[in-house]
Amino acid sequence: MVVVSWVLALAAVVSGFGVFRLNSMARVTFSLLVSFLAVAGLVLLLGLDYLSAVIVLMMVIEMVVMAVFMIMYMMNPAGLMPMAMYHNKAGAMTISVGTFVLLAAGILLVDWPERRGAPAPDPTFALGRSLMGEQMLTMMTLGITLFATIVATVVLSTGRGRYDRLGDDLDSATADDPLGGGVGR
Amino acid sequence: MTLELFLLSAAGLFAIGLYGALSQQSIVMLMMGLELMLNGVILAAAAFWYFLAPAGTEGQVLIVVVVTAMAIEMAAGFAVATAIYRARQVDMTDGAADLKG
Amino acid sequence: MIMDEPVPVPAPTVALAWWWALLLPLVLILVACSAVVVDAAVGARAAGRPGGFTAPAREVARLLVGQRRRTLAADRLLWRAGPVVLPVAAVLAAVVIPLGSLPVADLGIGIVWFNAMEVLAWAAVWLAGWGPNSVLSLAGGYRFVAQGLASELPHMFALTTAALGAQSLRVTEVVAAQQDLWFVVIMPVAFVVFLISAAAMAFWGPFDAPIAGDLAGGAAAELSGVDRLLFLGGRWLLLTAAAAMSVPLFLGGGAGPLLPAWAWVVLKTGGVLAVLVWARRRFPTIRMDRWTEISWLVLVPLTLAQALVVAVVVLAQGGL
Numbered sequence: 001m002v003v004v005s006w007v008l009a010l011a012a013v014v015s016g017f018g019v020f021r022l023n024s025m026a027r028v029t030f031s032l033l034v035s036f037l038a039v040a041g042l043v044l045l046l047g048l049d050y051l052s053a054v055i056v057l058m059m060v061i062e063m064v065v066m067a068v069f070m071i072m073y074m075m076n077p078a079g080l081m082p083m084a085m086y087h088n089k090a091g092a093m094t095i096s097v098g099t100f101v102l103l104a105a106g107i108l109l110v111d112w113p114e115r116r117g118a119p120a121p122d123p124t125f126a127l128g129r130s131l132m133g134e135q136m137l138t139m140m141t142l143g144i145t146l147f148a149t150i151v152a153t154v155v156l157s158t159g160r161g162r163y164d165r166l167g168d169d170l171d172s173a174t175a176d177d178p179l180g181g182g183v184g185r
Numbered sequence: 186m187t188l189e190l191f192l193l194s195a196a197g198l199f200a201i202g203l204y205g206a207l208s209q210q211s212i213v214m215l216m217m218g219l220e221l222m223l224n225g226v227i228l229a230a231a232a233f234w235y236f237l238a239p240a241g242t243e244g245q246v247l248i249v250v251v252v253t254a255m256a257i258e259m260a261a262g263f264a265v266a267t268a269i270y271r272a273r274q275v276d277m278t279d280g281a282a283d284l285k286g
Numbered sequence: 287m288i289m290d291e292p293v294p295v296p297a298p299t300v301a302l303a304w305w306w307a308l309l310l311p312l313v314l315i316l317v318a319c320s321a322v323v324v325d326a327a328v329g330a331r332a333a334g335r336p337g338g339f340t341a342p343a344r345e346v347a348r349l350l351v352g353q354r355r356r357t358l359a360a361d362r363l364l365w366r367a368g369p370v371v372l373p374v375a376a377v378l379a380a381v382v383i384p385l386g387s388l389p390v391a392d393l394g395i396g397i398v399w400f401n402a403m404e405v406l407a408w409a410a411v412w413l414a415g416w417g418p419n420s421v422l423s424l425a426g427g428y429r430f431v432a433q434g435l436a437s438e439l440p441h442m443f444a445l446t447t448a449a450l451g452a453q454s455l456r457v458t459e460v461v462a463a464q465q466d467l468w469f470v471v472i473m474p475v476a477f478v479v480f481l482i483s484a485a486a487m488a489f490w491g492p493f494d495a496p497i498a499g500d501l502a503g504g505a506a507a508e509l510s511g512v513d514r515l516l517f518l519g520g521r522w523l524l525l526t527a528a529a530a531m532s533v534p535l536f537l538g539g540g541a542g543p544l545l546p547a548w549a550w551v552v553l554k555t556g557g558v559l560a561v562l563v564w565a566r567r568r569f570p571t572i573r574m575d576r577w578t579e580i581s582w583l584v585l586v587p588l589t590l591a592q593a594l595v596v597a598v599v600v601l602a603q604g605g606l
Binding site: 024026027030033049050053054056057060061063064065067068071078080122124179180181183 | 359361363364367393394395398399401402405406408409412413416419424428431434435438455573575576579580583584
């Protein structure tokens with residue numbers, strides 16, 4: 001167990017480091033995915049199996065989607081022409097190393113309290129109970145936020161509005177879409 | 186592993202992500218840095234839950250919130266990137282510094 | 287929140303002996319192979335050729351000795367990773383499926399695990415498409431991402447509905463909840479959507495646009511030799527795993543008269559596989575834009591309504 005957690009922690013940090021060291025954007029994306037999967041493994045070792053599976057599920061999807069956008073927007077996705085796209089590298093390095101030193105000092109110096117209580121027999125059930133009980137407000141806020149995100153992202157990213165589809169007076173019988181779609185609107 | 190080691194790995198992930206978010210010019214790479222920072226937060230939350238307060242569910246709820254935040258961050262980030270690229274073919278943060286004082 | 291309610295203690299983990307983990311890939315491959323042979327025979331008959339039973343074996347032998355194709359500036363590491371991940375994901379997903387009455391690993395979160403492992407296929411297909419530095423295979427990878435995104439939500443809601451009906455994410459408890467009535471009767475929409483989206487996840491049947499002929503083979507265009515065998519075989523394994531998963535989720539698992547549980551699981555899996563194989567031959571490949579719109583505007587609301595109905599029924603029956 002201890003060995004596995006060491007390996008996973010090391011894998012998470014090293015592949016996280018790889019995100020900003022590798023040339024090929026595809027490798028960068030999947031290096032980040034490996035970092036997420038290693039963290040999911042650590043979360044599993046800590047006894048949170050449901051959250052670990054959720055992290056795997058979400059991050060695989062997210063990284064594949066990210067890969068698509070990466071090819072859309074990067075000028076050199078395969079890293080075939082080595083180039084650097086940084087700004088203020090030294091400043092960023094100073095700030096992040098400083099942050100790490102600060103955090104590490106806090107981690108090592110704080111007198112952490114003793115462990116209190118034991119995990120519920122089924123942490124997944126406890127989480128569900130909590131989300132549908134005392135943390136209901138958190139869950140509802142998340143739900144509304146996600147819904148708002150869906151609306152906002154569609155509005156932001158679409159290039160064509162209803163006037164493009166249905167004409168200036170919105171009276172066109174059939175929408176003028178570049179692609180037909182499947183339900184015959 | 187002890188709580189300190191878990192937290193140190195989390196701090197490492199957070200710091201690497203911070204470096205990326207600050208130093209990368211490309212919007213996509215910047216968002217990868219943000220994701221890596223949140224990755225560290227997930228690890229820290231799980232470690233805190235297990236080593237300090239396993240009886241409660243606050244740590245678990247925090248992870249749910251962070252995972253949701255990651256999804257929102259990426260969706261919103263790519264929507265903005267798409268909008269700004271559509272408007273003027275900008276995919277680098279330096280090209281979108283109009284509001285800089 | 288009422289604290290003094292009884293909190294269910296997770297059932298003691300009962301699973302098959304550990305060496306079943308080694309046997310599981312073989313079982314999966316065996317079932318998939320039978321389906322491949324039947325498919326080949328049906329294909330040969332439709333084309334007016336005799337037999338066809340040996341065609342898959344010859345094809346496997348040909349791929350095993352075939353050389354790897356090389357392309358300019360390929361991303362070797364990622365290209366190799368794609369075809370390897372696909373069968374591994376299928377086997378890992380199958381870990382929670384009861385072979386008879388017990389699975390190889392009776393995880394408390396079996397349904398989420400299954401979905402998480404299925405999703406690894408996305409990464410696999412995209413990697414296989416990206417690796418060779420070829421535009422047609424990358425377009426195939428893109429198509430699969432679009433298809434996966436469109437099918438993931440209905441798929442997830444269908445899985446959720448089954449879990450909701452059983453009030454458990456543990457697959458064996460989902461089976462146990464169907465003692466009186468199979469879930470396919472209570473939630474037919476979820477079952478049909480599960481089959482459709484499972485086919486889409488395995489880029490199967492009408493959803494084979496990611497490796498379709500109009501892209502010269504799409505994500506599989508540049509794959510040859512062992513890689514191609516792993517990729518196309520992995521796709522069959524994924525399809526088999528999804529078909530086998532529909533048995534504990536909707537078809538009562540190993541329940542049935544006379545025969546032992548494992549035989550019923552095999553029979554039911556074979557039946558579902560036959561439907562999927564038939565659907566591929568019956569329906570033409572669906573265009574990407576059509577499928578995404580149908581999925582988002584028809585399947586997602588349908589599955590949500592189905593989940594709502596099941597939730598109301600569960601609550602009315604005094605569920606949690």
